[in-house]
Amino acid sequence: MSHRDTITDGNAMNAHDVNQGLTRLEDAQKIVLDATPMLGVEKISILDALGRVLGEDIVVERDNPPWDNSAMDGFAVRWDDIRQEHSIQKPVTLAVIEDVPAGKLATKSVGPGQAIRIMTGAPIPKGADTVLKVEDTEHTAESVRVFKPEARGSNIRPQGEDVKKGERIIERGTKIRPGEAGMLAILAKSFIFAYQRPRVAILSTGDELADLDERFSEEKIINSNSYGIAAAVQDAGGIPLLLGIARDTPAALKEKISHGLSADIVVLSGGVSMGDYDFTKSVFRDLGADMNFWKLAIKPGQPLAFGKIQGKLAFGLPGNPVSSMVTFEQLVRPAMLKMSGLPSYGRPIVQAVFQEKFSKRRDRRHFLRGVLTREDGAFKVRTTGDQGSGMLTSMVKANCLIDVPVEVERLNPGDTVNVQLLNGDAWTTHAEVHPSGPHRMSCC
CATH class of the missing domain: 3.40.980.10 (MoaB/Mog-like domain)
Incomplete structure (x- = not known):
């Protein structure tokens, strides 16, 4: 089928x-x-936001990152100083004029023949346009020897790489997951409006x-x-x-x-x-x-x-x-x-191969309690056993509902059926998700 x-x-x-x-x-x-x-x-704390539905658009008020910053521990340099072909026999030696840990700004600018030791996440000093990985150098407190050239701009995260000021980054109607909660923190949103x-x-x-x-x-x-x-x-x-x-x-x-x-x-x-x-x-x-x-x-x-x-x-x-x-x-x-403000209202739906025989009259749509598995790259589903409406064990064993339409009288092993998932997103990373009915009854 x-x-x-x-x-x-x-x-x-x-x-x-x-x-x-x-x-x-x-x-x-x-x-x-x-x-x-x-x-x-209502206005709620970001600490209470997980699982809630956002009741406002979140617009970025400043770039993230707010400035160019280093993607590596290494040395901030001028590309013009290292652009020649270098080797172990002919390294370039630069003078180290300052150390800049993460959370600090450089007090000096990088000039010709100079470098600033820099940690991951620290702002790029003025004058520098490239970062050398520390493992590609030989260095002391006063100098760094460069054996391997880098492309201009290497190992720098540019300002606004993640989000830019004025961008609508999270839309109203979004369910807050850990990723959204982290973004709200980056944007310094300690309180939000949620449905x-x-x-x-x-x-x-x-x-x-x-x-x-x-x-x-x-x-x-x-x-x-x-x-x-x-x-x-x-x-x-x-x-x-x-x-x-x-x-x-x-x-x-x-x-x-x-x-x-x-x-x-x-x-x-x-x-x-x-x-x-x-x-x-x-x-x-x-x-x-x-x-x-x-x-x-x-x-x-x-x-x-x-x-x-x-x-x-x-x-x-x-x-x-x-x-x-x-x-x-x-x-x-x-x-x-x-x-609650969500734009879609149904469970995730996947198609699976039915593993049993089943028959019914063409008078009602049936929802069989089922167990969905994945074997050899395909979804397969079987019932939990006895389907009596008083048997709560059928729900305890189930991770899905097998949707058998009104007009279908029988199912045989190998037939394709639609399956409503009962445990959230357990399978949706591997499956094509289909709408589950009218009025945006889709995966949510």
Whole structure:
């Protein structure tokens, strides 16, 4: 199966899917991103800048380096004094008139027949236009003998070689990495404006849940979703606000959701199916929610609600742990990245060779948890094993999600598939990265 066969623009559902009210993922992503505002900027210390998104253009206020400086330990000389062909038999001898360590300026100018001993990084003295490497000379405190000629300007880093005054060196919307942090320090920017981090209120629902510090009976299950989602929020650069567990009554759910409306995003897990105790839909409406969709044409993660409550983004994710994580990846994370000021919102995508057999119905887009490896210069991927939506071990073992489009019914060993990476840039230095969907859902 070729890339063209595997990933198409269609991803179209048949009439049965439409009648079920399922929303295509790419349509849902567009709806979510269209509804997502960018947050404002705040002034932060450079020490807190790593991973933040720059909220201003950084313009260079002076050249770097600010003056011509030596790239070597050696001797600053006039090229006219050493331009002849020299040899061990006919060396040139120059008088050493000064020593200039890094961080100091020469007090003298280099004249004919003279040299200044200079250290790496020190400014080039007036009169000199070339630096001789110390290992290419024979020297004493008072003189230096030159056995090997150098080209004019050798071993000098010119003023502005790195950046020049007035240059826009880092653009607004750039995520700060160690390189950007170092450049900010070179430019003496102790504070910068960065986009605010989205605050995400997280709520789990269900009488069957017990929190980590509760005494619970055997019929209870541990609330893992809140903590998995909180970690995903932090991984996306946000601030998680845990609201605890809402019991299975409309009043309890309404109260908890109301507490979360001070955040930028509200994320619920559970209570979005059609059971007798699934009150999310009615409570959202009671709170004045403007809802956009309730079901997605994906697996895992079909029952999923999205809308706005009092102007805040509200997501109702499925209760199964894997479903909540997969749907967070596809919808909540992109919204957070847009809020944070990033210009692209998706995970890196690579193409890989599928190693197994897989079949499904042509009704939903599947995201299989996978393990991506590189063998003999090619990417290969296999599933983590059982793909049950309640099996959190499938996410623990996974470093990627295998994206199987709606219209694909089966995969065979050797077929090409698109793979969403889950651990950042682990593979992108070796792989061609492809866009991952609409609205600039590209590598970030």
